[in-house]
Amino acid sequence: MPAMHDDDGPTDFASAAMVRLLLRAMAAQGLALPPGLPAPAALAGSHVPLDCKRAVVQAVLAQGGPVLLLHLARQVHGLQGDPLHRALLGASDVPGLLARWQRLERYVHSGHQVSVLSDSPGRMALQHRARPGQGGAPQPPESLAVLGVLLGCCEALGVPGLALHLGGGTALPLSAGPDQAAALASAIAQGHASHWALHWQPAAVAALPEATPPPGPQASLCDALPWPPLAHQIARRVLHDPAGEHSVHALARSQGQASRTLQRHLAAHGLSCRAIATEARTRRAAQWLLDTPHGIAEIGFACGFADQPHFTREFARQVGMTPARYRQAFGEAARPAC
Secondary structure (H helix, E strand, O other): OOOOOOOOOOOOHHHHHHHHHHHHHHHHOOOOOOOOOOOHHHHOOOOOOHHHHHHHHHHHHHHHHHHHHHHHHOOHHHHOOOHHHHHHOOOOOHHHHHHHHHHHHHHOOOOEEEEEEEEEOOEEEEEEEEOOOOOOOOOHHHHHHHHHHHHHHHHHOOOOOOEEEEHHHEEOOOOOOHHHHHHHHHHHHOOOOOEEEEEOOOOOOOOOOOOOOOOOOOOOOOOOOOOOHHHHHHHHHHHHOOOOOOOHHHHHHHOOOOHHHHHHHHHOOOOOHHHHHHHHHHHHHHHHHHHOOOOHHHHHHHOOOOOHHHHHHHHHHHHOOOHHHHHHHHOHHHOOOO
16 A cells, blocks of 8 residues: 555544445445545545545445444454554453553544443443534444444454343344344434443453563564663563553563562663653554555554654654654655666
């Protein structure tokens, strides 16, 4: 895919990714695409026009109704290779997935949000609603598309015993068919399409320290730094899942140490968990900026930065230039043709 916007302004790459997901799933099933779509290059970017988003959703509804929309939105493998896909599927369980989704909503300043109404082991009650002060409530197709992506992520993560109830306690069969169609129609008619209760079999909590992540192509990005082995182990963990939270407590647990012990060991070398995580995230972002055409906003989210200004500020502090200028200077587009 060609490069996306090279500015450092905020972009709703999440909506663009949703459109790409639906279009790829439609094409895979031989469905008719809506006429007048932008060129593929535009759809690979961080922003798609509102009319385009609505046209894609309406084309899906016209060919299969809410059942088809939910089914296509669950095909999250269609985003494989996108930083967003890697960031969401880096979660280890359903609460972790929801935390990443909510961070995504904050990152792109979405007008809608998935709120957790109640939370207990193996169950979460959720509502897809307007963010306070951000306009109207989401339409049922918008809620079903978000629900589909969350279900697809849960399925990709291998969540055991996954089940779903819509508002009012209606069980939604996860297999497409007449029963699912009837449940969706009833939920939409009663205004319950945005109220969900996810159920699953919670995994047993591991009593031992977490295993060291397997090596990947990005695992060595910090190896040349003159750090002690403990710092390199932490960096490899962050590089394995840069979108993860990586708090001091979580990093200490991964090393089988108390938080204060870990901080003391790092401080003896002039380091901190935050400094290591920022260095690792910046280096991973730089690699994506140079080697892929993915959008700057999406890269910042996938590398664990709080929002795009935070990404731009930290990257410039570490590298000496903004992500956009770095890509312009050193990325694929800046290389002379052979």
